Amino acid sequence: MSAPDLAPRRPLGGIVTVWIAAAIAGLVVGFFVPSDLRSAWTLVALGGAIILSFIVQLWYGQTQRFIQRTSLSILGALIVLGIISAGFRVAALIPA
Known part of the structure; x- marks a missing residue:
């Protein structure tokens, strides 16, 4: 006899957690990193999201x-x- 599986965790929560972490990292990069270094730091944020x-x-x-x-x-x-x-790139094109 095998023991029945307990109610497994829902996988959607873990998936959405990574999306939220990526959104936070993207906003931090967009607001605090100079525009010429944003693409490099966005790749670092994506790498962090992959590991997460x-x-x-x-x-x-x-x-x-x-x-x-x-x-x-x-x-x-x-x-x-x-x-x-893309949102930060379009915002950079609009004159202030």
Whole structure:
């Protein structure tokens, strides 16, 4: 006999956590980094989001659909950082 699985954690919380962390990192980069260094620091923020996604999904403790959850976290972080970066790029074009 095998023990029944307890109610597993919902994977959506871990995925959205990485997206929120990427949004915060993108806003920090956008507001506090000079415009000529923003693209480099955005890549650093994406690298941090990739590492965070692996940490969160490993903490989740389920082997089923690990690759899908991790890739969804990373893809969402990439999209979030891209939107924020594009927003700051457009804002830089508008004269103050």
